[in-house]
Amino acid sequence: MEIPENVKKRLSLPFEEHFYAGHTACQGCGAALGLRYVLKAYGKKAIFAIPACCSTIIAGPWPYSAFGAPLFHTAFETTGAVISGIEAALKAKGYKVKGKDGIMVVGWAGDGGTADIGLQALSGFLERGHDALYIMYDNEAYMNTGIQRSSSTPYGAWTTNTPGGKKHFLERRHKKKVIDIVIAHKIPYAATASIAFPEDFMRKLRKAQEIPGPSFIQLFAPCPTGWRAPTDKTIELARLAVQTAYFPLFEYENGKYKINMPSPKKEPKPIEEFLKLQGRFKYMTKEDIEILQEWVLREWKELKKKAEVFG
Amino acid sequence: MPKKVVSGNYAAAYAAKHARVEVVAAYPITPQTSIIEKIAEFIANGEAEIQYVPVESEHSAMAACIGASATGARAFTATSAQGLALMHEMLHWASGARLPIVMVNVNRAMAPPWSVWDDQTDSLAQRDTGWMQFYAENNQEVYDGVLMAFKVAEHRKVNLPVMIIESAFILSHTYDIVDMPPQEEIDEFLPPREPLYTLTDFDNPIAVGALGTPADYYEFRYKIEKAMEEARRVIKEVGKEFGEKFRRDYSQMIELYKTDDAEFIFMGMGSLMGTVKEAVDLLRKEGYKVGAAKVRWFRPFPKEELYKLAKNVEGIAVLDRNFSFGQEGILFNEAKGVLYNTDAHPIMKNYIVGLGGRDFTVSDIKTIAKNMKEIIERGKLDREIEWYHLKR
Ligand SMILES: Cc1ncc(C[n+]2csc(CCOP(=O)(O)OP(=O)(O)O)c2C)c(N)n1
């Protein structure tokens, strides 16, 4: 398909693709969309490290790679450490890292690999101040091993090890606020993003490149397979997560919070709108939904307050 | 040649500096700490340009070295016991991704009970991770070992990581004269690394470590074994070159000491072999025809050398400062295995010595010599495995 240069220039996202067809994600995979945007943003001049997660598979088995950039597959809990080592080596070799024309070192890990087993390595990476970007793509469970809970799984969700059942054995813990843990490291740049808002995500990826030091983005990336949701609802679900303030978009830059909601004046939609499209919430009772709703609004209020005080 | 009086740990740190390592990622643990402290001091004084990553665990130390090495840098780390065990998963990763990382492991006993003293079980428990292993007898060998390790590891046909192993305190904290060649000569011996592949080739991007299906995984393993076989040759070559350049020859994977006419020999690894050599001298004065065989390289295992040696002796006393529970000393186990399909079948006895830093002295070796002599005269073992120091 030939697209004229003047049209290409008017596109809101870079035209070039560096995430290739032939990858092996499920239909409607939010993570695959996320990867496509990241590779659009950084092109070939990025080095990726990916731990055990769905993206290991998505990238393709040996000898294939769906990535147009170098990619290092690493152990589940090591993303933060491996990108630290890559960055150190680039510096030792005299490469420009981050910044305009600099090489982007990108750790791309799931919620399990970040919020659970990789939290220590993440903290080390953030605290030591490496010039690299860590993206946690959040699909709210261990999908690669067959949908088990992670500490990023929300209250009330079915997973294969919180299976509902007669005793109503569901996830009873609220979603861990990994982004708050990250911000506690007082890094220069942290943000949430969503695959439903690619321009916002792209802008954040650019910032992550420009601002020296460690950056972190938590990307909301629905998983139709694990969420028991129709494959054509991925973007709608991601959008609803933002509109319900379940997953609000914001940035933390040099100590300042900034909320980036698409319609800042609007009150959040009821959480039920997000829940009802997904099979994973079908065991929730009315009370369960109320508990979750209350939590969402409380967290949302807290974020708004932070933006007010530290805006 | 410039000589310095240094501890084994400082010898390791100097060697890393002289090897011009580019990235060091390490985490402190007794008795390894002074290696990484010394390296930090070199950097602080502007004596070395090294990217130093003070990681939050040994697991991350190895992961960071892996990232650095895959990006083309010469990467170095050091650890001990619990730290090494924590790295286990990443040791496999380093060899599987074919990265020539060099690590010094200071042998220390595994807990519990807590111990910080010498014991080889920590490194030997990493036997099957695809790392080469070199056991140093003294501080000089620690230093030389690190320099040679990079050259062997980075050889185009090898591309595997190397562990240089020294004893807790006996070497790590004991000062001795170490001969350090001038930097220009080291640079000549060990030029900058030329990696076959790196993550910085943006025009030909590679994916390292992707899923290997049953149709391919098998060959990946075979290639590692092929590289280990190559390494046997490369080790001897590099050891010979080292000898020609610096007058200390390492062309033998097993160092032989007075074995030519020996009736029986002591075999072991690491610092205890220094004591053994001294005992051999004394025993020879007492009329014993004994020798010593110091296994320098445990991986790849020097099969040929062991066979040649075993063919010409009547008995081998294998001294293991390590143990594989439910079986026997690890070197003993390996050596017996190597000889099984050969025509060399000396009487072999396993002495478990020095675990957790228990003193192992010349007089102990004399006692063992007496026992071995009796066994050989009788032509029959009293027992196969002897827990030599056991309080009775
Ligand atoms: C040390 C270790 N423990 C367990 C596993 C098994 N494992 C592989 S991927 C995975 C879950 C990944 O979950 P997440 O990080 O959320 O990524 P997702 O698959 O959901 O994309 C687990 C448990 C592993 N590879 N390594």
Ligand code: SF4
């Ligand atoms: S299971 Fe979910 S995250 Fe994994 S590839 Fe499929 S849709 Fe994507």
Ligand SMILES: [Mg+2]
């Ligand atoms: Mg996940």
